[in-house]
Amino acid sequence: MRGLEHCLRARLLTGVATSVCQSNIDELLTEHWLGELIRLGVHYVWYHTYRPVGPKMNPQLALRPDQLVRVRKFVVEMRARLPIAIIDAYYDHQGQALCPMSLASVITSARAAISSRAYHSICG
16 A cells, blocks of 8 residues: 555556455455545556466456356446446447457557657656
């Protein structure tokens, strides 16, 4: 939270990325959590659902199918109600599933555009 406060104090475009899993779904999927981020001045929140992959995966943390639907519904409902950008790492704004490799290229392009604008606004 200290790092978040430092970024906001420096007036940086600031977001919070989360990995939703069995141990935190009830805390992260709440209007209260998003309200706290909005109150702090956070610009966006990015929801990832835990995927058990890699050498130290923990299948017990993976969400059940009904919980995956719950995440999706929450994101859609909160996007319509709250003044914060909410990114779903696996679905676009129309509910279409995203290919992770396509998403990576979109993020890279967006970062480049933001960096270019920031450079031009600072350096003229």
